[in-house]
Amino acid sequence: MRKVIARAIVTTSILGASLLMAESDNIRAYDLAGTFGVTSIKNDGGIKLKNGTFGVNLQMNNFTVKPRFDFEYVRITDKERLIAGLRAKEVNSLIKGSINGVYEMKDAETFFPYALVGVGYEHVTDETQGFESHPFIQGGVGAGYRFRDNSFIVRLEAKLLQILGGETIQGRSEDNEVITTLSFSVPFGRILHSTKQPVQPVMIDSDGDGVMDQFDKCPNTPKGVRVDGAGCPLPEPKTEIIKEQVITSLEGNECPVKIDGPDRDRDGVEDSVDQCPNTPCDFSVDDKGCPVKANLMIHFATDKANITDYSRPLVKRFAEFLINNKGSMVHIIGHTDWRGSDQYNMALSKRRAKAVRDALIEYGVSASRLSTEGRGEREPIASNKTAEGMALNRRTEVKLTYPQYIDAGDK
Structure with missing residues (x-):
């Protein structure tokens, strides 16, 4: 199993190195990360961050709450019993898979804090009573930093994990874990949006009318x-012409007579040339009588x-x-x-x-x-x-x- 984890991390590193060759000024569709850290398992009577943790994760960036799929391997480095009185076996490692929702609180060019919640399953190798495979829920917070025009990202993260369905042994039930990790991720996929203000091209207005x-x-x-x-x-505005052609207005009628000639809709255009003969009289019209x-x-x-x-x-x-x-x-x-x-x-x-x-x-x-x-x-x-x-x-x-x-x- 250790070989599988090692290969996954090496593969992530190789892919990251190749993707770094093409720098980007934009947020891309996915982040692929390799993670390294320590875990305090079942709190062991207190938080003791002493068990090495390695993993990979894939995050999808085209949502407000971003889905992230995590795979983690925890190697048990302390061979003392994890729960007092149980010494029949020694648990060697934990293998965890989870799906999480990540909310980045600031879509900034460089630094961004974030929070996450998720569910998953923890497999315990060489299970023993009180330390068995179970589903879990977890939550955490972290902070990220984008390097080299968003072609490389570093994240520092802390999570609290709670086992679901664990047993109480000798009056103790410490079915929780504390995990801290440092991750290195590489964005890839299609561009979603830019994190930088682009340099605007010089625009020319040769005739000075305000339109480039x-x-x-x-x-x-x-x-x-x-x-x-x-x-x-x-x-051309017709205000002055209309004023010159106003003859009179009808008492009690809000539409005055504007010309000396047949003008049924009283828009100021004679019926013989009016192509829109039903225009309301308070509309501004062109020389054909249309709005x-x-x-x-x-x-x-x-x-x-x-x-x-x-x-x-x-x-x-x-x-x-x-x-x-x-x-x-x-x-x-x-x-x-x-x-x-x-x-x-x-x-x-x-x-x-x-x-x-x-x-x-x-x-x-x-x-x-x-x-x-x-x-x-x-x-x-x-x-x-x-x-x-x-x-x-x-x-x-x-x-x-x-x-x-x-x-x-x-x-």
Whole structure:
């Protein structure tokens, strides 16, 4: 059995050395560890950490409470009886297997404390009365430290183990063990999320409209022209024209007559050219009499939900558009790239949508007009296999609707 344990530990070390050759700045799906420590068995009348302990464990990192599978071998180094009065046999070793839930209290770049609870089974070689194979429960605490951009992790851990179903011998029942271990683990598997703030690429806005060149669909916009989220000019405001054309208002009617001509919906566009003849009169419309449309797309840094200085002017302009265009409702949708677990990305996309909503409220838009949704990594607009594609997928989009208006052509 000792040879089996030794081989397992050697295998872990060899695998760890090979994986260290490829450094990573990210949290990966699994941690494989070799452990070394000491155990106080059945307390032996007091805590005596004198029995060598060796093992391996595998931890899965794509959950909030992370499953960890442990295999441990304890060699009994003290040949005195473990329970007074029983000297017929000597227990040589313990072999334990367990499954544990690990909660890391801080997802930090280097140091992180954690706690764990678990269940398992302990096999006793050369069993004797009062010291037999039984299931157990255990709990513990520890602290970890990540080295070399998370390519190597050291953990110090202490656990208390309680045997289930043990016997009381000569009035004593000390069916518990104290275990302290030092482990060395190597992360491997797919990347879940980054632990470091990435260096942001230099972004250029050649025409000075507030939309970076890589996202600007109208790259040569003249200076001073208001643009939408895609960098294209917004429709010219019609406020002054409407004021000049107002003739009168009907007493008791909240929709004044705006032009001298047939205008059934009183939106300021004559019926002969009005392509949306049923628009409510308080809606802002274009020169065809249809509700004005606009778009906003914001991009984010890796694993971040804060709006960048580059994007702030876009959000402000969109807020001004909403304030000047009544009747519209805005649904904000957050997205991520494919790195990270589904659960993590869904939460991140919701935070991104909320960040845009909070900014619009800050700029004066009523909260009652805004709703949010997170869709995680499910709807990419570019390939997630390149850095450029992932940058495009880390975004929020908006859907602008006029819920009080139904165009007859859409029925």
